[in-house]
Amino acid sequence: MRATTDRLHPAHVGWLLVALALVTAPHVERLPWWITLLVGTLLAWRAYITWHALQLPPKWLLFLIAGGAVGGIYIQYGRLLGRDSGVALLVIMLTLKLLEMSSLRDAMVLVFLCYFLVITDFLYSQTIPTALYLLLVVWVITASLIGFQLRLRQPGYRYQFRSAGMLLLQSVPLMLVLFVLFPRVPGPLWGLPQDATASVTGLSDEMSPGSVSKLITSDAIALRATFSTGVPPAGQLYWRGPVMWDFDGYTWTASRDPGQRHREAQYSGAPTEYTVTVEPNSRRWLFALDLPTRAPPPARLTADFQILSPSAVSNRLRYDMTSYPNWIDNTPLTPAEMQRALALPPRSNPRTAALAASMRNQATDERAYVAAVLAKFRNENFYYTTTPPPLNVNPVDEFLFSTRAGFCEHYASSFAVLMRAGGIPARIVTGYQGGEINNVGNYLTVRQADAHAWTEVWLKNEGWVRVDPTAAVSPSRVEAGVAAAVPQGETLPLQLRGEYPWLRRARMTWDTMAYSWNQIVLEYTQDRQRQFMQRVGIDNATWQSLATLMFMLAVGVTLVVGALMLWRLRTQRPDPLSAAYARFCATLAQRGLARLPSEGPLDFCRRAGAARPDLRERIDAISTLYMRLRYGATATADETRELLARVKAFRI
Amino acid sequence: MSKGAACALPPRTANPATIAPMHREQIDHVVKQISQVILGKERQIRLAVACLLARGHLLIEDIPGVGKTTLAHTLAAVLGLQFQRIQFTSDLLPADILGVSIYDRDTARFRFHPGPIFSQVILADEVNRATPKTQSALLEAMEEHQVTAEGETRPLPEPFFVIATQNPSNQIGTFPLPESQLDRFLMRIELGYPDAGAERALLQGADRRDLLPKLTPALQPEELAAVQEAVRAVHASGALLDYLQALINYSRQSPDYVSGLSPRAALAMLAAARAWALMEGRNQVLPEDLQAIVPGVVGHRLHVARDNSRLTGAAVAAALIEAVPIP
The missing domain is CATH 1.20.1590 (YP_001051499.1 fold like)
Incomplete structure (x- = not known):
């Protein structure tokens, strides 16, 4: 048909x-x-x-x-x-x-x-x-x-699914060869130049009331870190991101082009060594713990210890870092820096300015003033919440004197304003605080919801000192994470809730798998391919040598799999009788007398005999013997041997 | 299958091998007798004989006037069997076939008057003209080889053949046999028009019906029974059954057919192939024997999917055979 x-x-x-x-x-x-x-x-x-x-x-x-x-x-x-x-x-x-x-x-x-x-x-x-x-x-x-x-x-469908499954399984070795050896272009395999990471939530270069607290609803992962020196205590987990100097009365802004680092900070104590994998965020900041010693190339370290990548992070990025939890950064400020760190927009937040003036007068020194402001936050009726009431014209005034409910950005912002109004240079640092230790994979996961803002103040003799006013209001925010600090009943992503231990455990296992998947499969880039090749003893792998190796291995693997399948076929090959008859047919086929697949031995015998009368007797003898052996009731070993001998002798 | 085969199997052991050629001669004689009446249709005649030797019922389907009834008549006459003809009409009732109990005043009891079905060969002429109710009365008797009437089961004589003829079901005034009942017939053959030579002979010769009384039985009843026994003894090897199963499986899996061949169809193919092998003088079934009977056995059981043109059984069979390689 x-x-x-x-x-x-x-x-x-x-x-x-x-x-x-x-x-x-x-x-x-x-x-x-x-x-x-x-x-x-x-x-x-x-x-x-x-x-x-x-x-x-x-x-x-x-x-x-x-x-x-x-x-x-x-x-x-x-x-x-x-x-x-x-x-x-x-x-x-x-x-x-x-x-x-x-x-x-x-x-x-x-x-x-x-x-x-x-x-x-x-x-x-x-x-x-x-x-x-x-x-x-x-x-x-x-x-x-x-x-x-x-x-x-x-x-x-059963047969089709089974065969398709077998086919896919048989292709696994080939798939592995192609994955490992296919020459990689720089950048990850699935990276796309433009619109791939267009709408990623994350920190930005601006901070106004509400800009950090809106991130609390996102359980997207910001970064993961593996520590080779042990995970530091929660109070030290300040992931430094955009540093903001400029304030217009409402919004803090990071400078577009911060200056180059001109002098080292002094580090002391034991270093923390770790590897960070940062998720794409379409911004230039790379995050590191306070205080990083250097930037992973090609990123650079700025004067205020931001790490800036030359271009926006549009692909998952992995880098090694060293930080010291104990540091002194007392490189003297330039006059320009001093001016920026003290600048306040004129006529904004007047009540705050007045409050700062009176508090500064009562305090004996700068330290005492910082302590007094923190004490004010701690002792007066300030309230930590993810859903603060909206603030309008003079946000700091409104926050300090009327609403008194806010998230980290409110505290950091008003604290910095109070400091500057009191004559102490101050700046805002945004980033992430804390993270969740994944016991399964033994690494730290930092989510967008862990976003945080704190301040750094310049004290004479001491240099830049980190002050986290949120900790004064809600110490548990820093010690136990945002989930513990947010009041009951406020929105939190499910990922951050810790009520069910099994859910937590399952989530951690799942995240570990995702992390390994990222590390092993997606991040198998040109560099890591080269490293892997070195480990197996191939130095200086070029794409040509990789392609050659890939081709050879692919052919090899195909041959091995094919040979295995052939071997399996041979073990179930037909009995000697059919094999002998097939050989007889093949001999005739060479002379243009091919047996049709559906042609019976008797019909074929007659057709072949008619076409080649010279061979007729031999064809008859072999066919007759074959038909009796294959379709008859009795068959003896002698007869089978006779057939084999006759077929062997059958040559044209 | 041409006669005088170059590859006739030489006798091996004395007993079974001499039986087969003996039966072959008998059957050749039967076929020859029938061929004198039905001209130019040797292949169909051989199929019909094979069907009867395999103890199956035969359905002859074709347009009126190509000799269906004559063939049925001739078959019965040549095999020397007791013969009854039932002309099926739309008002035929089951009792007209099976028989009826009538009150006997002398004995004061009901007495069963057997119907025409109590006979060795039934010619059910134009079986698709009767209503389904009547058809099923006949078809049940075919399957069970017995008749239950008035609460009493009566066996039918042995051997019991039904030769049914029917017109193609697209003709007016027919009740087509349902597929389940078609399946009861071991074979369905189509006669077709005679070729020019045969038709000329028909036109020149005597009336076919006049020839019938002159026929002498070519087989005695016991001889027929012996041949039927021998058919059952024909060997079907594992290799042959492999081929049979390959054919069956193909019909079940190919998208070309509406439904595949049933196990009953497989049994029918095997029985018919055994009969054919014996008719060819063999004690074992060859793939060729199976191929030879496929047109008769498979034609009415396989329905070609998505094809409005009515394919003949021979065309369906040829396609099936061509599609399946012999293992």
């Missing part, structure tokens, strides 16, 4: 519909609603056509839809190329292809395009769940491919 060979069975279409729906599903949340609607309608349409065995829609209609979709995508995205618009275009075209699919050939094309669509999902997410889900999708796609090859009438 040649005619039906290329025809599509409804089951084939069903498989394709499922595969396409699965591979498109992760894109749904990113696609505009009208594309999702269009794709869903087209899929349903195709299902309806198949179910009722209707005609496919005419070509002109498909062209019309395709044209409309292209136009819509152009209007939506302003372009046709690029990640988002490209994916949208691909999804639409694939679905339209489904509607003009009439032969098995078309279906095969669609299957391969489905494989391609799998890759596009990785452009958005490379997490373990994504990888597992897409592995499942690849399994389904492969199973449908196998279905096409078998032309099965019934959806023999």
